[in-house]
Amino acid sequence: MKFITEFRRSELAEGVISQIHRKSKTQARFMEFCGGHTVTIFRYGIRQVLPKTIEMVSGPGCPVCVTANIELDKAIALARIPEVIIATFGDMLKVPSSYSSLQEVKADGADVRMVYSTIDAINLAKQNPAKSVVFLGIGFETTAPIVAASLLQAEEEGLRNYYILSMHKVCPPAIRAILNSGEVKLHGLICPGHVSTIIGSYPWEFIARDYSIPCVVSGFEPLDVLQCVYMLVAQIENGESKVEIAYRRGVRPEGNQQALKFMEQVFEPCPAQWRGMGEVPDSGLKLKRKYQHFDAELAFDIDPGPTHEPKGCICGDILRGVKTPLDCQLFGKVCTPEYPVGPCMVSSEGSCSAYYLYGEGFEG
Amino acid sequence: MCLAIPALIESIEDKEAEAEIGGITRRISLWLTPEAKVGDYVLVHTGYAINILDEGEAEETLNLLREIAELAGE
Ligand code: SF4
Numbered sequence: 001m002k003f004i005t006e007f008r009r010s011e012l013a014e015g016v017i018s019q020i021h022r023k024s025k026t027q028a029r030f031m032e033f034c035g036g037h038t039v040t041i042f043r044y045g046i047r048q049v050l051p052k053t054i055e056m057v058s059g060p061g062c063p064v065c066v067t068a069n070i071e072l073d074k075a076i077a078l079a080r081i082p083e084v085i086i087a088t089f090g091d092m093l094k095v096p097s098s099y100s101s102l103q104e105v106k107a108d109g110a111d112v113r114m115v116y117s118t119i120d121a122i123n124l125a126k127q128n129p130a131k132s133v134v135f136l137g138i139g140f141e142t143t144a145p146i147v148a149a150s151l152l153q154a155e156e157e158g159l160r161n162y163y164i165l166s167m168h169k170v171c172p173p174a175i176r177a178i179l180n181s182g183e184v185k186l187h188g189l190i191c192p193g194h195v196s197t198i199i200g201s202y203p204w205e206f207i208a209r210d211y212s213i214p215c216v217v218s219g220f221e222p223l224d225v226l227q228c229v230y231m232l233v234a235q236i237e238n239g240e241s242k243v244e245i246a247y248r249r250g251v252r253p254e255g256n257q258q259a260l261k262f263m264e265q266v267f268e269p270c271p272a273q274w275r276g277m278g279e280v281p282d283s284g285l286k287l288k289r290k291y292q293h294f295d296a297e298l299a300f301d302i303d304p305g306p307t308h309e310p311k312g313c314i315c316g317d318i319l320r321g322v323k324t325p326l327d328c329q330l331f332g333k334v335c336t337p338e339y340p341v342g343p344c345m346v347s348s349e350g351s352c353s354a355y356y357l358y359g360e361g362f363e364g
Numbered sequence: 365m366c367l368a369i370p371a372l373i374e375s376i377e378d379k380e381a382e383a384e385i386g387g388i389t390r391r392i393s394l395w396l397t398p399e400a401k402v403g404d405y406v407l408v409h410t411g412y413a414i415n416i417l418d419e420g421e422a423e424e425t426l427n428l429l430r431e432i433a434e435l436a437g438e
Contacts, residue, residue, distance in 0.1 A: 001386055003370040003405060003417055006426055015433020036366055063365045089410070091365055117411030119393060142366040146412045149395040194366040197407060197415050220367075223429060230432060249422035250368075250407055256415050259396045349365060 007221030034192035035062030035349025072097035073304035087121035118150035145259035200255030219247035276316025313342035
């Protein structure tokens, strides 16, 4: 397939890998923020082929994983309201919240529908005029403009039974929080590719400038990630820290202006709860006053009750990059993709699921 | 979750398009890429094109990768 197979060529990959080995002299730790990169790195065994000088750690870049239980509990409480239809991306169904999962409340009779797109959610609202359709707005900057567009479309069409539970999160403040905590020392950052498709590369400049950490935006094919690592190594060996793009076919420095316009029209920044990190200022998106009639939290009386975290699960520490799934007592024994205890095992982009599926030899 | 895959736009009707994704034709929304034309490759995320892929940049990146790989052969 065009734009995919060319970026999987093994002869090119071998050349880039040996150049990384030749160039890399300084011990360095790189974080891939995005769960999509974690999957590429594990699927293609990239950790194993890198020189010993380079250590890779996974960051909090999976929207499903970082969604705090307090937010999930709200979604579950909404699902229990008889006239509500919950529309959600499939990734969320199995995630355990404090007491239940969407899949479980669905089995109990709640109307929970898996949708591929907000377009399906809008259609559900049209087909069920007597019901209220609540779309679970989960996702980073990649997804938020789409949810914004769906809301504008609903407004344009005069739909009155379409709502959003906005649990959207934006990435740069979370990275700032990780760097400020000082828990993990990083020497390079692999910046998320499709988040940057929307926001561009400028919003990462503060990392290079204020923290002197090289940043490279990467795509999701193995050659993209290898090129990104090569560029990070080159910056380190040259004593530089700047923002570069290794994914120029998909990311422009200024991002997607139309998408940003929709996002700004509909949402405004708010503090948000991240699993493992707690509240991060300005890292969430809430509906602007003008669009509050779409806000599920205001439209329905929901009482999620007290939250609690799965016992023994260390997803929070893993998401901050301070522990790995191997540090979890439950990993692979009690917690598996079939019977996940925490979200990092449910999500296909979660670290625990990546370790479980592709784990053999990863520490080599 | 931020998965986005390349699709080739085959036809456009208002803010929607028919696009080929891995051999299958799907309907996608062009709300976020109003400038997209028939014949463009776009990145599709949850049914929406989120940008137009730049073929020239893709070629340049591959050339750069070839150069790096050749250096390794020296
Ligand atoms: S293995 Fe399971 S219980 Fe342990 S941290 Fe991962 S998701 Fe949580």
